[in-house]
Amino acid sequence: MHPDAGSVIRGTGELGFRTVVLTTNGERLPEFLPHIVGNVTDLVVSVDTLDAIKADAWYGKGQGTLDRVLENVEHANRARAAAKRPFTLTLATVVTPNNMDDVYDVYDYAQQRGYRFSASPELQGVTPPKQLRASDSYRACFDFLLAEKARGGDIFGSVQYLEHLRDFRPFVCHPLTMLAVSPDGGVFYPCLEKANTIGSILTDDLHELRREASRTCKRQTQPCPCACPSPCALGLSLLVERPIREVSEAISGGFRALRTGRVRSNRL
Protein backbone atom coordinates (compact mmCIF):
# COMPACT_ATOMS: atom_id res chain seq x y z
CA MET A 1 0.00 0.00 0.00
CA HIS A 2 3.03 2.28 0.35
CA PRO A 3 3.24 4.63 -2.65
CA ASP A 4 6.93 3.72 -3.16
CA ALA A 5 6.39 -0.06 -3.01
CA GLY A 6 7.08 -0.57 -6.73
CA SER A 7 10.36 1.35 -6.67
CA VAL A 8 11.46 -0.41 -3.48
CA ILE A 9 10.89 -3.80 -5.15
CA ARG A 10 12.85 -2.70 -8.22
CA GLY A 11 15.61 -1.12 -6.13
CA THR A 12 15.98 -4.26 -4.01
CA GLY A 13 16.34 -6.36 -7.14
CA GLU A 14 18.95 -3.96 -8.55
CA LEU A 15 21.09 -4.34 -5.41
CA GLY A 16 21.95 -7.81 -6.65
CA PHE A 17 20.76 -9.96 -3.78
CA ARG A 18 20.73 -13.64 -4.70
CA THR A 19 17.30 -14.00 -3.07
CA VAL A 20 14.53 -11.43 -2.79
CA VAL A 21 11.36 -12.67 -1.10
CA LEU A 22 8.15 -10.71 -1.34
CA THR A 23 5.28 -11.71 0.94
CA THR A 24 1.86 -10.30 0.12
CA ASN A 25 -1.83 -10.93 0.64
CA GLY A 26 -2.09 -10.90 -3.16
CA GLU A 27 -4.93 -8.44 -3.32
CA ARG A 28 -3.18 -6.02 -5.69
CA LEU A 29 -0.68 -8.41 -7.19
CA PRO A 30 -1.28 -7.76 -10.93
CA GLU A 31 -0.36 -4.06 -10.75
CA PHE A 32 2.97 -4.95 -9.11
CA LEU A 33 3.93 -7.77 -11.47
CA PRO A 34 5.98 -5.49 -13.75
CA HIS A 35 8.14 -4.68 -10.71
CA ILE A 36 8.21 -8.24 -9.39
CA VAL A 37 9.33 -9.95 -12.60
CA GLY A 38 13.11 -9.84 -12.81
CA ASN A 39 13.57 -8.49 -9.27
CA VAL A 40 11.84 -10.92 -6.92
CA THR A 41 13.06 -14.52 -6.70
CA ASP A 42 10.38 -15.84 -4.33
CA LEU A 43 6.82 -14.61 -4.33
CA VAL A 44 4.81 -15.70 -1.28
CA VAL A 45 1.05 -15.20 -1.17
CA SER A 46 -0.83 -15.69 2.10
CA VAL A 47 -3.85 -17.96 1.75
CA ASP A 48 -5.23 -19.25 5.04
CA THR A 49 -8.27 -21.14 3.76
CA LEU A 50 -10.12 -21.98 0.55
CA ASP A 51 -13.45 -21.57 2.33
CA ALA A 52 -14.70 -18.41 0.61
CA ILE A 53 -17.12 -17.45 3.38
CA LYS A 54 -14.43 -17.63 6.07
CA ALA A 55 -11.73 -16.07 3.89
CA ASP A 56 -13.88 -13.14 2.76
CA ALA A 57 -14.85 -12.45 6.37
CA TRP A 58 -11.16 -12.48 7.41
CA TYR A 59 -10.06 -10.24 4.54
CA GLY A 60 -12.84 -7.79 5.49
CA LYS A 61 -13.00 -6.46 1.91
CA GLY A 62 -16.36 -7.91 0.88
CA GLN A 63 -17.62 -10.96 -0.94
CA GLY A 64 -15.43 -12.36 -3.72
CA THR A 65 -12.07 -11.31 -2.25
CA LEU A 66 -10.68 -14.86 -2.03
CA ASP A 67 -11.67 -15.55 -5.67
CA ARG A 68 -9.92 -12.36 -6.71
CA VAL A 69 -6.75 -13.26 -4.79
CA LEU A 70 -6.66 -16.74 -6.36
CA GLU A 71 -7.14 -15.20 -9.82
CA ASN A 72 -4.26 -12.85 -9.07
CA VAL A 73 -2.08 -15.81 -8.12
CA GLU A 74 -2.94 -17.47 -11.47
CA HIS A 75 -2.01 -14.22 -13.17
CA ALA A 76 1.36 -14.20 -11.35
CA ASN A 77 1.86 -17.83 -12.35
CA ARG A 78 1.43 -16.95 -16.02
CA ALA A 79 3.87 -14.06 -15.61
CA ARG A 80 6.49 -16.30 -14.04
CA ALA A 81 6.10 -18.87 -16.80
CA ALA A 82 6.88 -16.16 -19.35
CA ALA A 83 9.69 -14.53 -17.33
CA LYS A 84 13.36 -14.83 -18.29
CA ARG A 85 14.17 -15.15 -14.60
CA PRO A 86 11.28 -17.17 -13.14
CA PHE A 87 10.44 -16.81 -9.48
CA THR A 88 9.09 -19.45 -7.13
CA LEU A 89 5.47 -19.05 -6.16
CA THR A 90 4.43 -20.12 -2.66
CA LEU A 91 1.04 -20.24 -0.99
CA ALA A 92 1.62 -19.65 2.72
CA THR A 93 -0.88 -20.57 5.41
CA VAL A 94 -0.73 -19.27 8.94
CA VAL A 95 -2.19 -22.09 11.03
CA THR A 96 -4.59 -20.79 13.67
CA PRO A 97 -7.13 -22.49 15.94
CA ASN A 98 -9.74 -21.53 13.30
CA ASN A 99 -8.25 -23.02 10.14
CA MET A 100 -6.39 -26.21 11.10
CA ASP A 101 -8.70 -28.35 8.94
CA ASP A 102 -8.37 -25.97 5.99
CA VAL A 103 -4.61 -26.43 5.63
CA TYR A 104 -5.04 -29.69 3.69
CA ASP A 105 -7.14 -28.04 0.97
CA VAL A 106 -4.71 -25.17 0.51
CA TYR A 107 -1.84 -27.67 0.31
CA ASP A 108 -3.64 -29.76 -2.36
CA TYR A 109 -4.58 -26.65 -4.30
CA ALA A 110 -0.96 -25.45 -4.30
CA GLN A 111 0.52 -28.81 -5.31
CA GLN A 112 -1.96 -29.32 -8.15
CA ARG A 113 -0.89 -26.01 -9.67
CA GLY A 114 2.85 -26.39 -9.14
CA TYR A 115 3.11 -23.86 -6.32
CA ARG A 116 5.21 -24.40 -3.21
CA PHE A 117 3.35 -24.63 0.09
CA SER A 118 4.38 -23.17 3.41
CA ALA A 119 2.74 -23.41 6.83
CA SER A 120 3.63 -21.74 10.09
CA PRO A 121 1.73 -21.29 13.34
CA GLU A 122 0.00 -18.08 14.33
CA LEU A 123 2.03 -15.96 16.70
CA GLN A 124 0.52 -13.66 19.29
CA GLY A 125 3.48 -11.43 19.96
CA VAL A 126 6.24 -14.01 20.27
CA THR A 127 4.16 -17.00 21.30
CA PRO A 128 1.63 -19.24 19.58
CA PRO A 129 -1.90 -19.42 21.03
CA LYS A 130 -2.39 -22.02 23.79
CA GLN A 131 -5.08 -23.79 21.72
CA LEU A 132 -2.45 -24.69 19.12
CA ARG A 133 0.02 -26.06 21.66
CA ALA A 134 -2.65 -28.36 23.08
CA SER A 135 -4.16 -29.39 19.79
CA ASP A 136 -3.95 -32.88 18.25
CA SER A 137 -5.29 -31.42 15.01
CA TYR A 138 -2.37 -29.01 14.87
CA ARG A 139 0.13 -31.85 15.33
CA ALA A 140 -1.73 -33.97 12.77
CA CYS A 141 -1.47 -31.17 10.28
CA PHE A 142 2.34 -31.02 10.55
CA ASP A 143 2.60 -34.83 10.61
CA PHE A 144 0.71 -34.77 7.31
CA LEU A 145 3.09 -32.18 5.85
CA LEU A 146 6.13 -34.16 7.01
CA ALA A 147 4.74 -37.30 5.35
CA GLU A 148 4.01 -35.36 2.16
CA LYS A 149 7.50 -33.90 2.18
CA ALA A 150 8.97 -37.39 2.46
CA ARG A 151 6.90 -38.28 -0.65
CA GLY A 152 8.41 -35.35 -2.53
CA GLY A 153 5.78 -32.64 -1.83
CA ASP A 154 7.05 -29.13 -2.48
CA ILE A 155 6.87 -27.79 1.06
CA PHE A 156 8.92 -24.93 2.45
CA GLY A 157 11.40 -25.81 5.21
CA SER A 158 13.53 -28.76 6.21
CA VAL A 159 12.28 -31.80 8.09
CA GLN A 160 13.74 -30.57 11.36
CA TYR A 161 12.21 -27.14 10.77
CA LEU A 162 8.75 -28.71 10.35
CA GLU A 163 9.32 -30.96 13.38
CA HIS A 164 10.21 -27.91 15.47
CA LEU A 165 7.03 -26.18 14.34
CA ARG A 166 4.96 -29.29 15.10
CA ASP A 167 6.39 -29.73 18.61
CA PHE A 168 7.08 -26.09 19.44
CA ARG A 169 10.58 -27.28 20.37
CA PRO A 170 12.92 -24.81 22.02
CA PHE A 171 15.96 -23.87 19.94
CA VAL A 172 19.04 -21.72 20.20
CA CYS A 173 18.06 -18.55 18.38
CA HIS A 174 20.58 -16.50 16.38
CA PRO A 175 18.57 -13.35 15.73
CA LEU A 176 21.54 -11.40 14.37
CA THR A 177 21.71 -13.68 11.33
CA MET A 178 19.09 -11.33 9.95
CA LEU A 179 18.97 -7.56 9.80
CA ALA A 180 15.45 -6.34 10.52
CA VAL A 181 14.71 -2.73 9.57
CA SER A 182 11.40 -0.90 9.93
CA PRO A 183 9.94 1.09 6.99
CA ASP A 184 11.30 4.32 8.50
CA GLY A 185 14.85 2.93 8.90
CA GLY A 186 14.70 1.78 12.56
CA VAL A 187 17.15 -1.06 13.25
CA PHE A 188 15.68 -3.77 15.45
CA TYR A 189 17.84 -5.41 18.11
CA PRO A 190 18.13 -8.25 18.77
CA CYS A 191 15.12 -9.10 16.59
CA LEU A 192 11.97 -7.78 15.02
CA GLU A 193 9.88 -9.92 17.37
CA LYS A 194 11.08 -8.06 20.47
CA ALA A 195 10.23 -4.75 18.78
CA ASN A 196 13.20 -2.86 20.28
CA THR A 197 14.95 -0.37 17.96
CA ILE A 198 18.47 0.93 18.61
CA GLY A 199 18.95 3.60 15.92
CA SER A 200 18.41 4.28 12.25
CA ILE A 201 20.08 2.68 9.27
CA LEU A 202 19.63 6.01 7.46
CA THR A 203 21.75 8.04 9.87
CA ASP A 204 23.82 5.65 12.04
CA ASP A 205 26.65 3.21 11.38
CA LEU A 206 25.11 -0.24 11.55
CA HIS A 207 28.17 -1.99 12.98
CA GLU A 208 28.62 0.68 15.64
CA LEU A 209 24.92 0.39 16.56
CA ARG A 210 25.25 -3.35 17.03
CA ARG A 211 28.49 -3.09 18.99
CA GLU A 212 26.91 -0.54 21.31
CA ALA A 213 23.73 -2.62 21.67
CA SER A 214 25.69 -5.77 22.53
CA ARG A 215 27.34 -3.79 25.38
CA THR A 216 24.22 -2.12 26.74
CA CYS A 217 21.19 -4.33 25.95
CA LYS A 218 20.12 -7.12 28.26
CA ARG A 219 22.06 -10.21 27.29
CA GLN A 220 20.13 -12.65 25.13
CA THR A 221 19.58 -15.87 27.10
CA GLN A 222 20.02 -19.09 25.20
CA PRO A 223 17.85 -20.80 24.29
CA CYS A 224 15.62 -17.75 24.13
CA PRO A 225 12.54 -18.56 26.24
CA CYS A 226 10.31 -17.16 23.48
CA ALA A 227 11.46 -19.77 20.90
CA CYS A 228 9.39 -17.97 18.25
CA PRO A 229 8.29 -20.53 15.70
CA SER A 230 8.73 -17.99 12.90
CA PRO A 231 10.26 -18.99 9.56
CA CYS A 232 13.09 -16.44 9.82
CA ALA A 233 14.08 -16.95 13.46
CA LEU A 234 13.79 -20.73 13.38
CA GLY A 235 14.92 -21.43 9.82
CA LEU A 236 18.13 -19.40 9.97
CA SER A 237 18.96 -20.51 13.51
CA LEU A 238 18.72 -24.20 12.57
CA LEU A 239 21.03 -23.51 9.67
CA VAL A 240 23.58 -22.01 12.07
CA GLU A 241 23.20 -24.70 14.74
CA ARG A 242 22.97 -27.78 12.51
CA PRO A 243 24.38 -26.79 9.15
CA ILE A 244 25.36 -30.26 7.98
CA ARG A 245 21.89 -31.71 8.46
CA GLU A 246 20.22 -28.70 6.85
CA VAL A 247 22.57 -28.55 3.89
CA SER A 248 22.55 -32.31 3.21
CA GLU A 249 18.76 -32.28 3.28
CA ALA A 250 18.66 -29.32 0.91
CA ILE A 251 21.00 -31.11 -1.50
CA SER A 252 19.07 -34.40 -1.44
CA GLY A 253 15.78 -32.48 -1.79
CA GLY A 254 17.25 -30.58 -4.72
CA PHE A 255 18.27 -33.77 -6.51
CA ARG A 256 14.86 -35.30 -5.84
CA ALA A 257 13.21 -32.19 -7.32
CA LEU A 258 15.49 -32.43 -10.31
CA ARG A 259 14.62 -36.10 -10.84
CA THR A 260 10.91 -35.35 -10.63
CA GLY A 261 11.30 -32.35 -12.95
CA ARG A 262 10.25 -29.78 -10.35
CA VAL A 263 13.30 -27.55 -10.96
CA ARG A 264 15.78 -26.97 -13.71
CA SER A 265 19.44 -27.62 -12.96
CA ASN A 266 20.33 -23.90 -12.99
CA ARG A 267 17.86 -23.32 -10.10
CA LEU A 268 19.37 -26.20 -8.14
Ligand code: SF4
Ligand atom coordinates in the same frame (compact mmCIF):
# COMPACT_ATOMS: atom_id res chain seq x y z
S1 SF4 B 1 13.32 -16.66 19.70
FE1 SF4 B 1 14.72 -15.34 18.54
S2 SF4 B 1 13.40 -14.09 17.25
FE2 SF4 B 1 12.13 -14.93 18.91
S3 SF4 B 1 12.15 -13.37 20.53
FE3 SF4 B 1 13.80 -14.84 20.97
S4 SF4 B 1 15.63 -13.92 20.02
FE4 SF4 B 1 13.85 -12.92 19.10
